[in-house]
Amino acid sequence: MQTSPENDLVTIEEAAAMLGTTTVNILMNLKRNLLQGQEIDGHWHVSKASLAAHGGDTKAAVSKPLCQRSTCGSCGQH
Numbered sequence: 001m002q003t004s005p006e007n008d009l010v011t012i013e014e015a016a017a018m019l020g021t022t023t024v025n026i027l028m029n030l031k032r033n034l035l036q037g038q039e040i041d042g043h044w045h046v047s048k049a050s051l052a053a054h055g056g057d058t059k060a061a062v063s064k065p066l067c068q069r070s071t072c073g074s075c076g077q078h
Helices: 012-019 023-031 048-052 058-067
Strands: 009-011 037-040 043-047
Touching: 009 012, 009 037, 009 048, 012 023, 012 043, 012 048, 023 043, 043 048
Parallel strands: none
Antiparallel strands: 009 043, 037 043
């Protein structure tokens, strides 16, 4: 896996692949501070530590907080 210039960061595409989700979901989670990252030269990168905090069930860990909001609009149930 190719990492960004910062050793603790991966691209949003790599983060999405690691979590089994989409880049849009990664960006939404960055905006909501559910994942930590930074923008470098116009491209967003995600902290590896932030991804590791989701443990083994990473897809559920990222998706669940979004679906618990009554106005999330991401799960189709609200």
